[in-house]
Amino acid sequence: MSRIGKKPVPVPGGVTATLSNENVLTVKGPKGELKQAIDRDITVEIKDGTINFARPTDQIRHRALHGLYRSLASNLIKGVTEGYTRKLELIGVGFKASNQGNLLDLALGFSHNIVFEIPKELKIATAQEKGQNPTITLEGIDKQLIGQVAAKIRGFRKPEPYKGKGVRYVGEVVRKKAGKAAGK
Numbered sequence: 001m002s003r004i005g006k007k008p009v010p011v012p013g014g015v016t017a018t019l020s021n022e023n024v025l026t027v028k029g030p031k032g033e034l035k036q037a038i039d040r041d042i043t044v045e046i047k048d049g050t051i052n053f054a055r056p057t058d059q060i061r062h063r064a065l066h067g068l069y070r071s072l073a074s075n076l077i078k079g080v081t082e083g084y085t086r087k088l089e090l091i092g093v094g095f096k097a098s099n100q101g102n103l104l105d106l107a108l109g110f111s112h113n114i115v116f117e118i119p120k121e122l123k124i125a126t127a128q129e130k131g132q133n134p135t136i137t138l139e140g141i142d143k144q145l146i147g148q149v150a151a152k153i154r155g156f157r158k159p160e161p162y163k164g165k166g167v168r169y170v171g172e173v174v175r176k177k178a179g180k181a182a183g184k
Helices: 060-081 143-155
Strands: 016-019 024-029 032-037 043-047 050-054 084-091 096-100 103-107 114-117 123-127 135-140 166-169
Touching (some): 016 043, 024 060, 032 060, 060 143, 084 143, 096 123
Antiparallel strands (some): 016 024, 084 135, 084 166, 103 114, 123 135
């Protein structure tokens, strides 16, 4: 049995979880509503404030899906109760970030600024304190969407291995390479 899959997902007070006939799990909470389609092979049971998942056989596919959907359901519940945040920092001389509403304006050392539209489901905040690197903070209830948008922003200028310049997650460690060896 999957250790993750057989663990029940607790549904806290103030959160309602329902399963439709099309096998779509809907979770409503104080921060919003999220939906997740569940594979038809995995059976979902909602009772006594918990969500339980079961698989029909021990096939590799069923074992993989068993733990996957349990984790996705857990992420939905955490999202509608607490929400998720992701912070990025810009490391480099002259790198700047600003936002107006859901438009993110990045100056990353190219000949032009990069203007990126953030999905309306997410909130964005930029901060630039003196002596600190500029930071971008993404907040929302959908863990997958936040991760995807943060990866897209990081992809505009990934940290390079020689000086470490670029966009990186706060707390990310970039391994640096030795530069060109000095002449004889």
